[in-house]
Amino acid sequence: AQSVTQPDIHITVSEGASLELRCNYSYGATPYLFWYVQSPGQGLQLLLKYFSGDTLVQGIKGFEAEFKRSQSSFNLRKPSVHWSDAAEYFCAGPKGNDMRFGAGTRLTVKP
Amino acid sequence: DTEVTQTPKHLVMGMTNKKSLKCEQHMGHRAMYWYKQKAKKPPELMFVYSYEKLSINESVPSRFSPECPNSSLLNLHLHALQPEDSALYLCASSQESGANTGELFFGEGSRLTVL
Numbered sequence: 001a002q003s004v005t006q007p008d009i010h011i012t013v014s015e016g017a018s019l020e021l022r023c024n025y026s027y028g029a030t031p032y033l034f035w036y037v038q039s040p041g042q043g044l045q046l047l048l049k050y051f052s053g054d055t056l057v058q059g060i061k062g063f064e065a066e067f068k069r070s071q072s073s074f075n076l077r078k079p080s081v082h083w084s085d086a087a088e089y090f091c092a093g094p095k096g097n098d099m100r101f102g103a104g105t106r107l108t109v110k111p
Numbered sequence: 112d113t114e115v116t117q118t119p120k121h122l123v124m125g126m127t128n129k130k131s132l133k134c135e136q137h138m139g140h141r142a143m144y145w146y147k148q149k150a151k152k153p154p155e156l157m158f159v160y161s162y163e164k165l166s167i168n169e170s171v172p173s174r175f176s177p178e179c180p181n182s183s184l185l186n187l188h189l190h191a192l193q194p195e196d197s198a199l200y201l202c203a204s205s206q207e208s209g210a211n212t213g214e215l216f217f218g219e220g221s222r223l224t225v226l
Contacts, residue, residue, distance in 0.1 A: 034214065043115075043201055043217035044154070051213075090153055092215075098167060098208070099215060101153035 002027050004074075004093040006102035013081050014110045021076040021105050023065075023091030033074045034092040034099070035065055044090065050074060061085070083109045117202050117218035125226050126192060132221045134185040134202030142208035143185040144215065145177060146201040154201055160185060161208040192225045199223075 004025045013019050025031060032051050036044040048059025055067040065076045074091060086109045091102040115136045124130050134143065142161045146154035159167035160179040168177075174196075176188040185202055199222050203215040 032213065036217075041199075041220075041222070043117075043219045044203075044215075045217070046214050049214055098156060098159060100156065104151075104153050106151075 002031070002093070002095045003100070004033070004091045004102045006089075006091050006105050008105045009103065010106045010108065012108040012110060015083050016080050019076075019078045019081045019085070019107070021089050021091075021107070023074045023076065023102060024072050025074060025091075025093055026072065027093065030069070031093045033065075033067065035059065035063070035074075035076050036090045036092060036101075037061075038088045038090065038104075040087075047076070047089075081107075081109055083111070085109055115202055115204055115216050115218035117200075117221050119221060120219065121222045121224075123224045123226065124189065124192065126194075128192075129188070129190045131189065132187040132200055132202075132223070134187075134218055135183055136204040136216065137183055138204065138216065139182075140204035140206050140216070141182060142205045143179065144203040144205075144208075145185070145187050146203065148199045148201055148220070158187075159208055166208060189223070192223075194225050197223055197225045 034049045035047040038044045047063045048057045050057050050067045057065050063078050067074050089105045118133045144159050145157040148154045156169050157171045158177045163179045174191045178186040199220045201220045202218045205215050
């Protein structure tokens with residue numbers, strides 16, 4: 001089935017530490033993949049997207065993601081987390097003729 | 112203008128009320144979406160409009176009635192809702208839908224409480 005899955009429900013990191021949020025996909029062909037961030041009570045903001053080409057994608061707010069076909073993964077990374085990065089992060093990809101979201105990973109940042 | 116504007120931001124209604132949520136975009140996008148999001152859950156697709164025609168209805172109860180008056184506007188009419196319908200309702204738009212769906216642009220959402 002066409003889908004994305006986020007295996008981590010909640011992750012806690014210390015401010016200044018590096019971050020990696022996992023996203024696995026299940027598609028026959030190379031899919032469009034996205035990472036969105038949602039602060040409490042807010043809408044979703046696109047961090048970055050992968051359509052094709054370079055497998056390392058740069059996004060806003062210092063985030064990047066790497067598309068790895070061999071691992072069916074599209075993990076989100078940031079070298080140094082800031083307290084303002086605390087939020088819910090959603091990986092998304094196509095499902096049929098539409099886009100659907102993973103379950104989300106809630107990021108907590110410790111001082 | 113890369114904004115999707117939703118009104119109202121907050122809405123409290125009784126189970127016998129009729130109300131509407133509104134969404135507007137001026138990016139020339141041809142696809143518009145309604146998502147429902149419960150606390151600590153991902154957004155769940157409700158409806159998709161493509162070129163002002165309803166293209167996807169995810170088996171949503173008839174107490175939710177979408178309307179797309181023109182390519183910039185999307186409404187969600189609410190009638191006889193249940194308390195379990197309380198949620199954040201998100202509107203989104205994209206240049207196209209279907210196999211060419213690209214980035215979705217989201218509004219801030221309308222927080223609905225049904226008493």
